Amino acid sequence: MREVVYGRVPPALKQALTTRAGERGLSQNATVCELLERGLAESAKEAAREELDAALAASVRELEKTRARLAVAEGRLVAAAEQEERTKGTLRALAERARHELGVCPACRKPVRGHDYLVSGRCPHCA
Numbered sequence: 001m002r003e004v005v006y007g008r009v010p011p012a013l014k015q016a017l018t019t020r021a022g023e024r025g026l027s028q029n030a031t032v033c034e035l036l037e038r039g040l041a042e043s044a045k046e047a048a049r050e051e052l053d054a055a056l057a058a059s060v061r062e063l064e065k066t067r068a069r070l071a072v073a074e075g076r077l078v079a080a081a082e083q084e085e086r087t088k089g090t091l092r093a094l095a096e097r098a099r100h101e102l103g104v105c106p107a108c109r110k111p112v113r114g115h116d117y118l119v120s121g122r123c124p125h126c127a
């Protein structure tokens with residue numbers, strides 16, 4: 001089954017079609033069908049390529065955003081690690097001082113350490 005398509009083309013295009021048909025030993029009709037099929041296939045590929053390009057561009061934008069968020073997160077991690085080191089230093093100093101004798105218990109007059117006063121909150125001798 002064959003359908004008919006009418007189309008007007010510039011003389012140069014008609015001449016090129018005639019030349020192509022002659023070179024390939026095909027009829028003008030067969031040449032038009034072949035070239036039209038190829039053109040449509042290429043056009044479909046081009047549309048698919050444009051979709052892929054758009055998806056790639058969206059992925060690149062997402063990657064850039066993710067990299068920016070990662071840079072911010074890494075900066076926060078470094079700041080948190082520095083803060084943790086400062087806190088560790090403070091806690092080490094506090095623990096060291098808590099081991100020292102702080103004074104005497106007002107009840108039993110025996111020595112109490114910083115740990116007794118600050119952590120347990122009671123005299124180890126009176127307990």
Ligand SMILES: [Zn+2]
Pocket residue numbers: 105106107108109110123124125126
């Ligand atoms: Zn006591």
